[in-house]
Amino acid sequence: MNFHILTLFPEMVMHGLNTSIIGRAIKNGLISIEAINIRDYSNNKFNKVDDYTYGGGAGMLMQAEPVYLAYKSVESNIQPNKKKRVIYVTPQGEPFTQKKAKELSQSDELIFLCGHYEGIDERVLEEIVTDYVSIGDYVLTGGELPTMVMIDAISRLVPGVLHNDLSAETESFHNNLLEYPQYSRPEVWRGKKVPDVILSGNTKEVEKWRLEQSIKRTKERRYDLYLKFKTSQKCIDVLKKNKLNYADMINVLEMGRANVIFEDENQILIQDEETLCYYYAPISEKADVISLINDMTLLTSMGESSTDSVLKIISHDCRTNKKLEDFYGGRAIKKEFAQLVYTQKNRLSIKAMRHPKVDINTFEVFNQDKTLAKVDMRTFGLPIVSEIKAENEEQGDLDFYKKTLLTALINDMLDLDVMPVFWFTDNEMSYFGKVIDTVYLYQAKEKVNIFFISK
Ligand SMILES: C[S@@+](CC[C@H](N)C(=O)[O-])C[C@H]1O[C@@H](n2cnc3c(N)ncnc32)[C@H](O)[C@@H]1O
Structure with missing residues (x-):
């Protein structure tokens, strides 16, 4: 991952970030950090980059043009196929959280813009910024410290930066x-x-x-977090009453990867933080998926960018399917999947293990040291499709299981054009912080349906 910092104080950020774990990551080529001095792009002979604000008011403002030119110099060196974000650090932004750090860590190129004085001329912000982010409800003199805070938090999520990748999964804010x-x-x-x-x-x-x-x-x-934790536990308890059907929802909640968007005695709606996919569970007859989507303005609040202009919602029963199809008609594309659930029921002799040196969300299924499949957890949130026969659960038939599972895995990867996702009902296994031991398997009876609904 490459970080580019547009600043008036390059030495401040470079000194601050060149030590310890982040410094080592730079040396090892896992990340790169460059600071661009906005002053170098001033067209003023005194290298001045600020001026009085129109309309009066205290203090000076950074002018649009030097910021724009500094940005353009960075942008011109970034290939168009790279995932790029431009972050203006500002007390007026959305709060920086572990979730935001995770989201930003998925990019290839992050450009940070540090303000100073009273801030920056609005017009250039409108032109170049994709994210407005704040580190807290207080005002600092400049954007350098917030940028350093964010780069530190994002870098340690880049695979390989922490020696022990697992620690990022078990720390504060997880779950x-x-x-x-x-x-x-x-x-x-x-x-x-x-x-x-x-x-x-x-x-x-x-x-x-x-x-x-x-x-x-x-x-x-942090009573606020505690309440969220309690809500998510409450949902898990309700969903566990129909454990196999809702194994996917239970799993993302237990992994601390999902937020409860809505819950009452009639229905539960959660969202996977990483894939942004929604999962819906009707609990009583009064469940009403359409009103819920409308009341929560799920579709109307979707952005215009290609990744979130489609609402992805996973449905677990035919009544919900019908409601979605009737209401959204041609705007809803449905894909049906069998849900593979791993339970204590049937034992497979395949070991699945996170690769310690690879991406934190990736693990490999292997047998006798030979890698058989690589699984990426960050994809759509699609359960894998499979036809595993449950009769052959004798020890002697383990080879059959192995073969079937892998065939299914590989077919799915080819069919779906995305890597499949594994769901684990057993706590030990959903916890990706350690070697996942022998895998247990069960195929849920209900199919799950993923609806892709466009605006
Ligand atoms: C003095 S502040 C400007 C504050 C601005 N006049 C306002 O009221 O929003 C100068 C710069 O520091 C940075 N900054 C200050 N506080 C920040 C915070 N809490 N989070 C992120 N950046 C901050 C921003 O880049 C900002 O442009």
């Missing part, structure tokens, strides 16, 4: 929970002992304790 307390040597420090459970060596107990502590800490320090 709306803050991280649990941690301890290092010595065991006793000034009379304070590390909790016994941590030293017990019992992994299950340690994990249980950590989850409890995370919940307790979130409740005490």
